[in-house]
Amino acid sequence: MGDKILMKGAEVIGEAAIKAGCRLFFGYPITPQNEAPAYMAKRLPEVGGTFVQAESEVAAINMLYGASAAGYRVMTSSSSPGISLMMEGISYCAGSELPVVIVNVMRGGPGLGGIGPSQSDYFQATKGGGHGDYKMITLAPTNLQEQADLMKNAFDLADQYRIPVMVLSDGLLGQIMEAVEFKFDIDPSSLPHKEWAADGRMNRKKHLINSLDLDLDGLERHNEKLQARYRKIEQNEVLCEEYSTDDAKICIVAYGTTARIAKTAVEMLREEGYKVGLVRPITLWPFPVNHLLKSVKNPATESFYVFELNAGQMVEDVQLVVNGTKPIRFYGRMGGNVPSPNEFVEKIKEIY
Amino acid sequence: MNDMKQIFKVTPLLSKTKRSYCPGCTHGVIHRLVCEVIDELDQFEKTIIVVPVGCSTLAIHYFEMDTVQAAHGRAPAVATGMKRAMPSKTIFTYQGDGDLASIGTAEIVHAATRGERITTIFVNNGIYGMTGGQMAPTTLEGWKTETSPYGRNLKKEGNPIRMCEMLSQLNGPAFIARTSVHTPANIVKTKKAIRTAFKAQINDLGFSLVEILSTCPTNWGMNPVDSLKRIENETMNYYPLGEFKKVEGL
Amino acid sequence: MKFELCAAGFGGQGVMAIGQLISYAAVEENRFALFLPSYGPEMRGGTANCICIVSDRQIGSPIVPNNESAIVMNTPSFLKFEPTIEKDGCLLINSALINEKSQRNDISSYYIPANHIAAEAGNKIVANIVMLGALLKLKKFAKTETIQKVIREKFEAKGPKIIEMNMKALQMGFESV
Ligand SMILES: Cc1ncc(C[n+]2csc(CCOP(=O)(O)OP(=O)(O)O)c2C)c(N)n1
Ligand code: SF4
Ligand SMILES: [Mg+2]
Numbered sequence: 069m070g071d072k073i074l075m076k077g078a079e080v081i082g083e084a085a086i087k088a089g090c091r092l093f094f095g096y097p098i099t100p101q102n103e104a105p106a107y108m109a110k111r112l113p114e115v116g117g118t119f120v121q122a123e124s125e126v127a128a129i130n131m132l133y134g135a136s137a138a139g140y141r142v143m144t145s146s147s148s149p150g151i152s153l154m155m156e157g158i159s160y161c162a163g164s165e166l167p168v169v170i171v172n173v174m175r176g177g178p179g180l181g182g183i184g185p186s187q188s189d190y191f192q193a194t195k196g197g198g199h200g201d202y203k204m205i206t207l208a209p210t211n212l213q214e215q216a217d218l219m220k221n222a223f224d225l226a227d228q229y230r231i232p233v234m235v236l237s238d239g240l241l242g243q244i245m246e247a248v249e250f251k252f253d254i255d256p257s258s259l260p261h262k263e264w265a266a267d268g269r270m271n272r273k274k275h276l277i278n279s280l281d282l283d284l285d286g287l288e289r290h291n292e293k294l295q296a297r298y299r300k301i302e303q304n305e306v307l308c309e310e311y312s313t314d315d316a317k318i319c320i321v322a323y324g325t326t327a328r329i330a331k332t333a334v335e336m337l338r339e340e341g342y343k344v345g346l347v348r349p350i351t352l353w354p355f356p357v358n359h360l361l362k363s364v365k366n367p368a369t370e371s372f373y374v375f376e377l378n379a380g381q382m383v384e385d386v387q388l389v390v391n392g393t394k395p396i397r398f399y400g401r402m403g404g405n406v407p408s409p410n411e412f413v414e415k416i417k418e419i420y
Numbered sequence: 421m422n423d424m425k426q427i428f429k430v431t432p433l434l435s436k437t438k439r440s441y442c443p444g445c446t447h448g449v450i451h452r453l454v455c456e457v458i459d460e461l462d463q464f465e466k467t468i469i470v471v472p473v474g475c476s477t478l479a480i481h482y483f484e485m486d487t488v489q490a491a492h493g494r495a496p497a498v499a500t501g502m503k504r505a506m507p508s509k510t511i512f513t514y515q516g517d518g519d520l521a522s523i524g525t526a527e528i529v530h531a532a533t534r535g536e537r538i539t540t541i542f543v544n545n546g547i548y549g550m551t552g553g554q555m556a557p558t559t560l561e562g563w564k565t566e567t568s569p570y571g572r573n574l575k576k577e578g579n580p581i582r583m584c585e586m587l588s589q590l591n592g593p594a595f596i597a598r599t600s601v602h603t604p605a606n607i608v609k610t611k612k613a614i615r616t617a618f619k620a621q622i623n624d625l626g627f628s629l630v631e632i633l634s635t636c637p638t639n640w641g642m643n644p645v646d647s648l649k650r651i652e653n654e655t656m657n658y659y660p661l662g663e664f665k666k667v668e669g670l
Numbered sequence: 671m672k673f674e675l676c677a678a679g680f681g682g683q684g685v686m687a688i689g690q691l692i693s694y695a696a697v698e699e700n701r702f703a704l705f706l707p708s709y710g711p712e713m714r715g716g717t718a719n720c721i722c723i724v725s726d727r728q729i730g731s732p733i734v735p736n737n738e739s740a741i742v743m744n745t746p747s748f749l750k751f752e753p754t755i756e757k758d759g760c761l762l763i764n765s766a767l768i769n770e771k772s773q774r775n776d777i778s779s780y781y782i783p784a785n786h787i788a789a790e791a792g793n794k795i796v797a798n799i800v801m802l803g804a805l806l807k808l809k810k811f812a813k814t815e816t817i818q819k820v821i822r823e824k825f826e827a828k829g830p831k832i833i834e835m836n837m838k839a840l841q842m843g844f845e846s847v
Contacts, residue, residue, distance in 0.1 A: 106569070110569045262555075
């Protein structure tokens with residue numbers, strides 16, 4: 069296990085971003101991710117980077133807009149109420165085709181809610197959240213190693229597709245400590261120059277970063293271009309883990325923190341002879357349709373069980389794939405409560 | 421017994437709920453002063469408090485009057501909506517420095533310049549208490565916080581913001597004052613200022629705000645006594661006490 | 671190998687450090703570790719607790735329905751966590767501050783006057799390390815040398831005196847059960 073270091077989840081986000089070549093962080097304090105900006109405030113000056121505590125999340129996301137327009141890797145981290153405030157800015161980033169990385173360490177809502185772990189921002193992240201027809205690539209780590217690894221994916225995908233990318237974490241993954249190994253260390257100066265950036269004309273033709281188009285056809289064409297890009301992402305960038313699904317009578321679908329608990333539940337059930345499997349979307353958008361379809365078509369699989377820390381938001385995406393062919397059940401906890409694997413085991417046994 | 425004068429009475433406006441403020445935190449004494457003034461002005465039954473996001477969000481349980489909890493920084497807008505709907509009621513916001521002077525700067529400036537007939541109790545402890553000690557817009561030069569780990573550097577983190585001075589430039593406010601609660605004498609002066617502020621609202625004179633220099637022993641990493649001394653020795657040098665605006669008739 | 675611990679007490683009693691030191695030791699010994707602290711304003715002045723899991727395999731659920739072992743440093747923590755210990759589990763009680771006795775006969779309870787032992791070692795602030803020493807003896811979740819190493823690393827900045835005091839507290843805790 070070589071050079072694994074024990075770190076807090078929120079700090080892993082910060083260090084992984086630095087190792088992914090990010091030197092700019094703009095953010096505003098909010099529990100349960102305060103250790104991320106605190107880490108960056110300390111660490112970024114050591115590596116020649118810049119940390120600014122914005123006056124609000126509204127300002128923070130627009131600082132990202134500016135730094136991204138300048139052609140640099142940039143990120144913020146926040147939690148649910150703060151992410152809501154960023155929605156306008158994210159929509160502008162999507163419209164202006166700006167790569168930015170946003171980490172949401174989700175907590176329970178609605179409103180001020182609480183500070184316990186939650187997954188109740190699934191819709192907000194995967195369906196848009198802000199105004200307009202746009203998408204955000206949404207990555208959902210299940211442990212701290214993956215939280216570190218996916219930070220690089222986030223920056224790479226953002227740059228490749230010029231799109232906002234959200235890392236959808238939660239209060240638990242923000243607060244736990246686990247050992248992680250950073251598998252990359254990118255020198256920002258080695259990153260390709262962004263040809264489109266508004267970084268001063270310097271004897272070339274003008275670059276424009278903009279989301280306004282008053283010409284109806286022009287705006288439609290712009291939207292078509294974005295949609296074509298989204299289709300490409302759906303084809304090429306899906307990440308998903310399948311665990312013990314081949315002979316599974318019941319297929320669990322869960323992501324993030326819930327998935328790691330579900331995985332323990334699957335192990336417990338398998339030990340007792342119950343044939344249960346797990347499909348774990350790592351990209352929530354693009355949703356792993358084809359991976360799930362395998363279980364839909366698998367004659368061994370009789371039904372699906374969705375586990376989430378919300379009232380059943382991903383269920384809608386699962387329904388679209390299963391399309392009425394097999395029953396789908398849902399069990400979720402809310403308010404910051406996190407179930408133990410035994411709760412899942414009970415639920416499965418009830419219907420097995 | 422008859423010749424004994426009552427010198428202290430527990431204000432009925434404060435609930436008996438157990439407080440969750442840290443030992444030595446001055447949020448508690450400010451709560452008491454506000455309640456005493458509202459009681460003495462006979463406003464209890466018609467007052468509504470708008471509670472912010474910060475340590476004093478927990479005040480949703482501490483005041484007996486009707487209470488509305490607002491989003492972070494938006495209390496003056498919420499209070500505006502309430503006052504416009506119910507002009508005869510007494511509406512006040514209770515806000516921390518992160519809430520009022522960072523995320524909520526737009527709301528407080530515009531409530532003030534509109535001359536909203538609301539009162540704001542602004543508790544300035546120079547730090548984000550609730551979230552565990554990050555830099556606030558009011559944090560003084562050199563102070564080490566979670567997000568200014570090398571000490572606030574004016575070149576990088578900018579200058580601390582003086583809200584009273586700024587807001588008193590506007591025409592809307594009727595009363596703007598800064599006080600402190602670090603000594604008994606200053607507590608008496610603070611109560612007087614809070615009273616004047618509510619009078620400005622009740623007499624329909626304009627917007628009113630009292631900024632109160634407060635402590636956060638927990639996140640300052642100091643004991644309560646040293647925290648009070650810090651107000652005298654550091655905070656007050658940058659944030660002078662006094663009345664910055666007081667219209668005629670007050 | 672799988673080991674689970676819940677450590678609880680007043681803020682300032684160093685219960686988080688117990689969980690963290692065990693986690694550091696596990697990583698040092700190439701095992702998987704997970705440390706989950708309670709967080710937010712509920713900790714203010716009140717009780718803090720943490721869960722720590724050590725395993726030879728990747729750790730799935732960070733939530734355990736029942737605690738396999740627990741260290742309770744004050745009475746509120748005793749009342750809260752004593753009922754949650756699983757059968758045949760192990761409960762270490764700081765009897766310097768907790769007068770209650772466990773009524774359960776399906777678990778092993780140990781009464782350790784951690785504050786007094788710590789005072790003997792040099793200062794009552796190392797009561798947490800006393801408990802860590804006792805637990806180490808009972809559950810052998812790491813090599814003693816590894817725990818000593820991570821303690822040395824953690825307190826390096828505080829100087830040799832503090833390190834020595836912690837070592838003494840660890841040893842005395844070890845011998846107390
Ligand atoms: C939109 C949003 N951003 C951030 C937060 C997190 N938050 C809660 S309280 C607080 C700061 C409070 O500081 P201050 O206003 O100074 O009050 P104090 O706790 O010091 O009394 C922050 C940033 C939030 N709840 N909502
Ligand atoms: S954190 Fe600071 S402001 Fe909040 S209750 Fe404690 S001392 Fe008061
Ligand atoms: Mg404050």
